[in-house]
Amino acid sequence: MSGGGADRQGWLRLAPGVTLAMSLTPIGAGLIGTILPAFGWMPAIGAVDPGLGAWVALLAQLELPGAVMLTVWTGLAGTGLSLALALGFVATSHHRPLFRRLTGWLAPVLSLPHAALAIGLAFMIAPSGWIARLLSPWATGWGVPPDLWTDRDPLGLGLILGLVLKETPYLLLAILAALSHLDPARDLAAARTLGYTPAKAWLKVVGPRLYPLLRLPLYAVLAYALSVVDMALILAPATPPPLSVLILRWFHDPDLALRLQAAAASCLQLGLVGAAILGWAAMETIVTRLARPWLTDGKRGRAGAAARRFLAALQVATLGLSAASIAALALWSVAGRWRFPDDLPAVLSMNAWAAQGRRLAEPAIATLALGLLATAIALALTIACLENEQRRGIRLGSRGLILLYLPLLAPQIAFLPGAQIVMIAAGIDGGALAVLWCHLLYVLPYVFLSLGDAYRRLDMRHVDAASSLGAGPWTILWRVKLPLLLGPLLAAGAVGFAVSVALYVPTVFAGGGRISTLAIEAVNAMAGADRRAIGVAASLQAFLPLVAYALAILVPAAIGRRRVGRAP
Amino acid sequence: MSPGATGGRLDLDKVTLWIGPRQLFEPLTLSLAAGTIASIMGPSGSGKSALLAWIAGVPIPAFRATGRVVLDGRDVTDLAPENRRIGLVAQDDRLFRHLRVGENLEMALPAGEPVAKRHQLAEKSLTQLGLAGFQHRDVAGLSGGERARVSLLRAMLAEPLAVLLDEPFSKLDLPLRSQIRQGFLDYIRNRCVPALIATHDSADAQTAGGPVHILAGPPGILDGF
Numbered sequence: 001m002s003g004g005g006a007d008r009q010g011w012l013r014l015a016p017g018v019t020l021a022m023s024l025t026p027i028g029a030g031l032i033g034t035i036l037p038a039f040g041w042m043p044a045i046g047a048v049d050p051g052l053g054a055w056v057a058l059l060a061q062l063e064l065p066g067a068v069m070l071t072v073w074t075g076l077a078g079t080g081l082s083l084a085l086a087l088g089f090v091a092t093s094h095h096r097p098l099f100r101r102l103t104g105w106l107a108p109v110l111s112l113p114h115a116a117l118a119i120g121l122a123f124m125i126a127p128s129g130w131i132a133r134l135l136s137p138w139a140t141g142w143g144v145p146p147d148l149w150t151d152r153d154p155l156g157l158g159l160i161l162g163l164v165l166k167e168t169p170y171l172l173l174a175i176l177a178a179l180s181h182l183d184p185a186r187d188l189a190a191a192r193t194l195g196y197t198p199a200k201a202w203l204k205v206v207g208p209r210l211y212p213l214l215r216l217p218l219y220a221v222l223a224y225a226l227s228v229v230d231m232a233l234i235l236a237p238a239t240p241p242p243l244s245v246l247i248l249r250w251f252h253d254p255d256l257a258l259r260l261q262a263a264a265a266s267c268l269q270l271g272l273v274g275a276a277i278l279g280w281a282a283m284e285t286i287v288t289r290l291a292r293p294w295l296t297d298g299k300r301g302r303a304g305a306a307a308r309r310f311l312a313a314l315q316v317a318t319l320g321l322s323a324a325s326i327a328a329l330a331l332w333s334v335a336g337r338w339r340f341p342d343d344l345p346a347v348l349s350m351n352a353w354a355a356q357g358r359r360l361a362e363p364a365i366a367t368l369a370l371g372l373l374a375t376a377i378a379l380a381l382t383i384a385c386l387e388n389e390q391r392r393g394i395r396l397g398s399r400g401l402i403l404l405y406l407p408l409l410a411p412q413i414a415f416l417p418g419a420q421i422v423m424i425a426a427g428i429d430g431g432a433l434a435v436l437w438c439h440l441l442y443v444l445p446y447v448f449l450s451l452g453d454a455y456r457r458l459d460m461r462h463v464d465a466a467s468s469l470g471a472g473p474w475t476i477l478w479r480v481k482l483p484l485l486l487g488p489l490l491a492a493g494a495v496g497f498a499v500s501v502a503l504y505v506p507t508v509f510a511g512g513g514r515i516s517t518l519a520i521e522a523v524n525a526m527a528g529a530d531r532r533a534i535g536v537a538a539s540l541q542a543f544l545p546l547v548a549y550a551l552a553i554l555v556p557a558a559i560g561r562r563r564v565g566r567a568p
Numbered sequence: 569m570s571p572g573a574t575g576g577r578l579d580l581d582k583v584t585l586w587i588g589p590r591q592l593f594e595p596l597t598l599s600l601a602a603g604t605i606a607s608i609m610g611p612s613g614s615g616k617s618a619l620l621a622w623i624a625g626v627p628i629p630a631f632r633a634t635g636r637v638v639l640d641g642r643d644v645t646d647l648a649p650e651n652r653r654i655g656l657v658a659q660d661d662r663l664f665r666h667l668r669v670g671e672n673l674e675m676a677l678p679a680g681e682p683v684a685k686r687h688q689l690a691e692k693s694l695t696q697l698g699l700a701g702f703q704h705r706d707v708a709g710l711s712g713g714e715r716a717r718v719s720l721l722r723a724m725l726a727e728p729l730a731v732l733l734d735e736p737f738s739k740l741d742l743p744l745r746s747q748i749r750q751g752f753l754d755y756i757r758n759r760c761v762p763a764l765i766a767t768h769d770s771a772d773a774q775t776a777g778g779p780v781h782i783l784a785g786p787p788g789i790l791d792g793f
Contacts, residue, residue: 201650209665296671298679
C-alpha cells in the first residue's frame with residue numbers, strides 16, 4: 001500500500017515537467033519550422049538552398065508596408081483602448097454598487113468566441129446592419145443602406161472596436177484577480193481620509209501596486225491584438241489586410257513557392273510582437289519614472305461625477321454591444337424576410353437552421369469533442385501540478401508563470417504554420433490528435449490560471465481533519481479537495497471549453513483542412529453573403545460556451561440545494 | 569505653526585453603533601474644543617475602532633451607526649471621507665507600501681507647494697518626532713513605534729480639522745511607550761486640533777489629559793460581567 005502510494009507520488013512529481021513539455025514542444029518545433037523555411041530550407045517542397053530569397057520576395061510585396069502599418073495601428077490602439085477603458089472604469093467606479101453588478105457579467109461575455117462576436121459586430125455596424133436599421137429612416141433619412149463601409153473601414157476601426165469588446169472584459173477580470181491579492185480597501189480608506197477622491201486614491205495608491213500583476217495578461221492582449229486572424233478576416237479591410245491575414249493567404253496559396261515568403265512574414269510577425277512588447281515595457285519604465293513626482297504632488301482630484309458616469313456608460317455600452325451582437329446573430333439565423341430599414345424581420349423562419357443543420361452537425365460534434373477532451377486533459381494536468389505543489393510545499397515562481405503564459409504571448413500565426421510543417425515531416429499532421437494537442441496549448445494556461453488561486457486558497461483545516469482521521473493523500477484529493485472545489489473546477493472547465501471553441505488558427509493549421517469546427521465554419525460562412533447561414537454557424541459557435549457557463553453556475557447550485565434538502 | 573493647522577470644535581451627538589439589532593453602547597455625546605485630547609475607553613470588542621472609522625467616514629461594513637458628527641458647526645455625517653477633513657491614525661498599518669517614508673508624508677501635504685518645499689516640510693516634520701533622516705527609508709523596514717509616528721505625521725500634514733487615533737501605542741514596548749506617547753501627544757496639542765484617542769490603557773488617557781469617555785454597553789449587554 002505504502003509502496004504503491006510512493007510510486008504514484010513519484011508519478012505526480014513528473015506533472016509539471018509533462019505539462020511544460022506539452023506546451024513548449026509545439027512552440028519550439030513551430031519556431032524551427034518557421035525560421036528554417038524563411039531562410040530557404042523546406043525540403044518538403046524541394047527548397048534546399050539556404051538564402052534570403054524569401055525575404056527579398058516578401059519585401060517586394062507592395063501590400064507589405066500598408067499591412068504592417070495596419071497591424072501595428074490596430075494592435076496598439078485595440079490594446080491601449082481596452083486598457084484605458086478597464087482601468088478608467090475600475091478607478092472611477094470601484095466604490096459604486098454598479099461595479100459589483102457589472103463584474104458578474106464579465107465571464108459570460110468573455111466566453112463569447114472571437115469569430116462569432118466579430119460576425120455579430122459586423123451585423124450591428126455594417127451600413128445595412130442592425131444599428132442603421134434601428135436609426136433609419138427617422139434619424140438618418142436612409143431608405144436604402146448607405147454607401148459607407150463601417151465594418152471594413154480602411155482605418156481598421158471595426159477591428160479595433162471588435163478587439164475592445166473582447167479584451168476589455170478580459171483585462172477587467174485580470175484586474176479583479178490581481179485586486180484579490182492586494183486587499184486594497186484599507187489603503188483606499190487611508191487615502192480618502194487624507195482628502196483623496198476615490199478615483200485619485202485608486203490611481204495613486206492601488207494602481208502602482210496593481211500594474212506589475214497586470215503585466216503578463218496585458219502582454220498577452222498585445223500579442224493577440226497584433227496577430228489576430230479570425231477577427232481580422234471578418235472586420236479588417238482587405239486591401240491591404242493586416243499582416244496576419246496575408247500570412248494565412250500565402251500559406252494557403254496553391255503556389256507552393258509562396259510558403260517560403262509566408263514563413264518569412266511569420267518571422268516578421270514574431271518580430272513585430274516582440275518589438276511591441278519590448279517597446280511597451282520601455283514605456284512602462286519611462287512612465288513609472290515620470291509618474292513618481294505625480295504620486296506625491298498632493299493633488300486630490302475633483303469630484304469628477306461626470307467622468308465617472310461617462311466611463312461607466314462606456315463600460316455598459318461595450319458589454320451591451322457584445323450582447324446585442326450575439327442577439328443579432330440569433331435573430332438573423334431565424335429571420336425570414338427582413339427588409340431595410342425595418343427594425344425587425346417581418347417573418348421568422350427556421351429554414352436556415354433546417355438547411356444548415358445537417359451540414360453543421362459534424363463540425364459541431366468535432367467542436368464539442370475537442371473542447372471536452374482538451375478541457376478534461378487540461379484539468380487533469382492542472383490538478384496534478386497543483387497537488388504536486390501542495391504536497392511538496394512549493395509554489396510556481398515568476399519564471400514558471402512566464403513559461404505558462406508563453407503560448408499566450410507567442411503569436412499563433414507566427415509558429416503554428418511552422419508546427420504544421422514539422423508535423424507533416426513527422427507524419428502526424430491533419431489528425432484529430434494534432435488538433436487536440438494544439439487546442440491543449442491554449443486551454444491549459446487558462447485552466448491553470450483560473451483554478452490556481454482557488455486551489456491554493458483551499459481551507460487546509462478540512463485536509464488536516466481528514467488526515468487526522470487516517471485518510472491518505474489520494475483519498476483526501478478525491479473525497480475532500482475535489483468536492484470542495486466543485487464550483488471552481490466547473491468554472492475553470494467552462495473557461496477551457498470556451499477557449500477551445502473559439503480557436504481558429506490552431507484548428508486550421510493542425511487540422512490541415514481535414515478537420516472542421518464551428519470556428520472554421522463561421523469564418524468560412526462570411527465569405528458567402530447569406531446572412532442567415534452565417535447567423536446559424538456563428539450563433540451555434542456562441543451558444544456552446546454559454547451553455548458551459550450556465551452549467552458551471554447551475555450544477556453547484558443544484559447540488560447545494562440537494563444537500564440542504566437532505567439535511568435533518 | 570503652519571497655516572491651516574488649527575482646527576475648531578468636534579461634536580458627536582448621540583452617536584451609537586449597531587451590529588444587526590444589537591446596540592454596542594449607550595449613545596455618546598461629546599464636544600471637543602481645539603487642543604483638547606479626549607479619550608474613549610472600553611474593552612476590546614466594545615466598538616472603539618468601528619466608532620472612529622465611522623466618524624472619519626470610512627465605516628466598517630458590518631456596523632450600522634446612528635447619530636451626528638459636527639465639525640466646526642458643519643454637519644459632516646453624510647459627507648464622503650475626502651470632504652470631511654478628519655484625520656485617522658488607524659491601529660493597523662496603513663502606510664503606503666509602494667512609497668518611501670518621505671513620499672508617504674509628501675502625499676499628505678496639500679498641493680501647490682513646489683517639490684523642494686514639499687521635501688523640506690516632510691523632512692522637518694520627521695525631525696519633530698525624532699525621525700530625522702528617515703525620508704528615504706522603506707516603509708516595510710520600520711519598527712512599530714516608527715510606524716505609529718509616521719502615521720501620525722501623515723495624518724497631521726494633511727491639515728485635518730480634527731484627528732482620531734486608534735490605539736496608537738498598543739504595539740509599543742512599555743519603556744518606549746511613555747517616551748513616544750509624550751512626544752506624540754505634545755505634537756497634537758501644539759497643532760491645536762480636537763483629538764479623540766481610543767485606548768484600553770488608562771495611562772494613555774491620563775497623559776492625554778482631556779475628558780475620558782467609557783463606552784458602556786446599554787442595559788442588558790454588560791449584565792453578565
